[in-house]
Amino acid sequence: MSNVKVLLARIDPDVELPSYAEPGDAGADLVTTSDLVLQPGERALVGTGVAVALPPGYAGFVHPRSGLAARSGLSVVNAPGTIDSGYRGEIKVCLINHDRREPLALRRGDRIAQLVVQRVEHAEFHEVEELPDSQRGTGGYGSTGGHEVLAAPGDSGAGHRTEV
Numbered sequence: 001m002s003n004v005k006v007l008l009a010r011i012d013p014d015v016e017l018p019s020y021a022e023p024g025d026a027g028a029d030l031v032t033t034s035d036l037v038l039q040p041g042e043r044a045l046v047g048t049g050v051a052v053a054l055p056p057g058y059a060g061f062v063h064p065r066s067g068l069a070a071r072s073g074l075s076v077v078n079a080p081g082t083i084d085s086g087y088r089g090e091i092k093v094c095l096i097n098h099d100r101r102e103p104l105a106l107r108r109g110d111r112i113a114q115l116v117v118q119r120v121e122h123a124e125f126h127e128v129e130e131l132p133d134s135q136r137g138t139g140g141y142g143s144t145g146g147h148e149v150l151a152a153p154g155d156s157g158a159g160h161r162t163e164v
């Protein structure tokens with residue numbers, strides 16, 4: 001994995017800086033600066049205590065952590081959150097507790113999400129009358145099959161049916 005230098009400023013002087021738990025990890029863990037309890041289905045915007053200046057041509061993506069997701073249902077509402085290279089404010093994370101029964105308590109300093117820094121391209125959009133052919137064509141949204149959904153007893157499917 002290649003490295004890119006990213007300038008970082010602490011907004012909160014006492015919190016842990018983003019860090020990679022293992023050498024090959026794609027994401028540097030981010031912490032919450034506040035204690036909070038998320039009720040089932042509840043969301044909250046939390047600070048991470050850091051701001052960065054990503055070089056032009058890079059962006060940061062705030063991803064959930066899989067362990068917390070599997071164990072507790074914690075996720076990021078807008079996953080992955082996008083950190084623009086020009087953004088100089090505190091990185092914040094919009095957390096959500098997807099568990100249907102259990103509240104989730106988080107403490108200041110807990111690692112709640114991970115920041116993946118990637119190169120990004122700007123598209124130059126060229127409008128044309130017709131797009132070139134491809135094997136997939138306009139098929140999408142399950143056109144290749146492999147995921148039959150079983151309706152629950154008494155479930156009409158209303159509310160989550162999509163015609164494509």
Ligand SMILES: O=c1ccn([C@H]2C[C@H](O)[C@@H](COP(=O)(O)OP(=O)(O)OP(=O)(O)O)O2)c(=O)[nH]1
Nearest residue numbers: 062078080081082083084087090091092093094
């Ligand atoms: O999880 C996130 C997502 C975004 N941001 C910050 C950095 C990003 O550069 C800025 C704008 O994000 P985005 O473009 O996703 O939000 P928007 O709703 O389009 O806001 P804006 O109008 O400010 O672009 O907000 C975060 O701190 N955390």
Ligand SMILES: [Mg+2]
Nearest residue numbers: 082083084087
């Ligand atoms: Mg935006």
